Each structure stands twice: as structure tokens, then as C-alpha cells.
């Protein structure tokens with residue numbers, strides 16, 4: 321059973337026990353561009369206590385550099401090396417694990433941030449934000465000439481998804497097991513400021529269904545490039561099957577907040593999830609109590 325943080329001692333002990341704090345972003349720090357109350361104060365408390373702070377997000381719409389700008393605009397102090405996004409994870413997977421040859425390309429379903437991370441890793445790509453792919457015109461297969469150099473399809477959250485992109489990705493993957501199928505992440509939903517929207521997993525779902533093939537997922541819960549002392553590291557997230565599972569896969573302690581995807585019912589209800597976080601609290605801002613009491 322998860323331990324619900326409630327007393328000043330509870331929050332103080334967590335702050336004392338962990339030196340490295342990994343934070344999920346959507347649903348923990350913000351919803352869309354709406355910063356969640358208390359986040360800036362708590363991050364300040366952690367930095368004042370010389371804690372290492374790392375942000376691990378499955379949101380592939382932004383590169384680390386553009387996330388740095390978002391953090392700046394929201395008044396959150398961050399260094400680009402503290403940000404690990406699923407777009408970066410996918411690009412590093414292709415460059416360092418797959419070792420994608422320089423004469424090969426990736427067909428992208430995704431947005432500018434994913435393209436930027438691929439560029440920074442020297443991975444050639446097509447699709448993505450290309451105007452020819454961002455169309456609502458019917459897709460005419462008879463006029464489509466696949467690029468013979470495409471050796472992988474990468475699919476991330478794409479708020480301009482359409483039939484042309486799905487059709488082109490399908491053509492590259494159908495009957496071609498040598499063409500890699502990579503998902504930056506498989507979150508079913510996305511917690512926008514105004515409410516839930518289909519997530520990256522729901523963008524790649526049509527391809528999984530049409531191809532009867534599951535992608536390689538490079539985002540949470542897969543372990544990314546971050547590796548810390550599990551005894552002194554805590555993962556703070558809002559989604560059980562990505563954030564909490566990611567933490568558990570890395571042997572970390574886990575703290576779930578209820579400001580994003582997961583409800584209290586899923587933890588304390590009659591049919592709780594089998595994924596059980598070590599700790600839960602309503603919101604990250606709850607840790608302000610420690611500063612308010614001058615501890």
C-alpha cells in the first residue's frame with residue numbers, strides 16, 4: 321500500500337532522504353502551459369538544499385532546448401543538461417544504439433522538437449512538419465514514391481496527425497521488418513491545461529493496429545540515459561504505467577501526485593492498480609510546508 325504523505329515530518333523526511341529528484345513534467349510541474357501551484361517554490365527549496373534536480377518527460381513535442389525556453393518562460397530555473405525528453409531519447413537511441421548509417425533516413429510522425437533532436441544527433445529525416453505531409457487532402461498511394469533510404473519510422477505526440485502521415489508511415493513499415501518502428505512514448509492520454517487529450521500512444525495506435533506490430537518505445541517506462549544511486553533518488557510522477565514503472569524499473573523510490581493523470585481511486589479504491597507507488601501526495605506544492613515552518 322502506498323504511504324500518503326500528510327505531516328510536516330513526512331515531507332521533511334522525504335526531503336532529507338533523497339539527494340536526486342527526478343521529475344516528470346506534464347501533470348506534475350504543469351498542465352499544458354499552466355504551471356501547477358507551488359512548483360517554483362518547491363524546486364527552489366530543493367536547489368537551496370543542493371539537491372540534484374532532473375526532468376524526465378515523455379512529451380516529444382519539444383526538444384531539450386525548447387523545453388529550456390518553456391521553463392524560462394514559466395519562471396523555473398533549469399539547465400538544458402537537466403532535461404531528458406523522449407524526443408532526445410529516441411534520437412540518441414537511433415544514433416548510439418542503432419548507429420543509424422549516415423545515408424539512411426527516418427520518417428517522422430511528430431513535431432518540431434522531435435525533428436530538432438534528430439538533427440542534433442545527425443539523423444536525417446523526412447515527414448514531420450513538412451507542409452507536404454501536413455495536409456488533409458486524401459492520400460493517393462498511386463502517386464507516392466517511398467524514399468528508399470528510409471530505415472526507420474519514429475512516432476511521437478503529433479497534434480497535426482493526419483491520414484497522409486499514417487499512410488506514408490504504414491507504407492514504410494508494412495511488409496518491411498527491417499524498417500524500425502520506434503515510439504518516443506506510449507502515453508494513452510495527454511493532460512492539457514483544459515483537460516485530457518489523446519496522447520502519443522493514441523497517435524501511434526492506428527499504426528500498431530494496421531500493422532499488427534508493436535513499436536520499440538524509447539521513453540518511460542524504458543530506462544533512459546539517466547542513472548543515479550537508487551538509494552538516494554526519488555522519481556516524482558503523475559502516471560503509473562510510465563513514471564512510477566520507470567522509477568521501479570530503475571530501483572528508485574517513487575512518489576505519485578494527483579495533479580495529472582492518476583486519481584486517488586486508482587490507488588486507494590476497491591480495484592487499485594497493481595503498480596503501487598511508495599508515496600503519494602496531492603501535489604508537489606505540498607512540500608512548501610517544510611519552508612513555511614522554517615525547516
Ligand SMILES: O=C(O)[C@H](O)[C@H](O)COP(=O)(O)O
Nearest residue numbers: 345346377378379510519520
Ligand atoms: O501523450 C504524451 O506524449 C504524454 O501525455 C505527455 O506528453 C507526457 O509527458 P510527461 O508527463 O512524461 O511529462
Ligand SMILES: [Mg+2]
Nearest residue numbers: 344346347558
Ligand atoms: Mg506526466
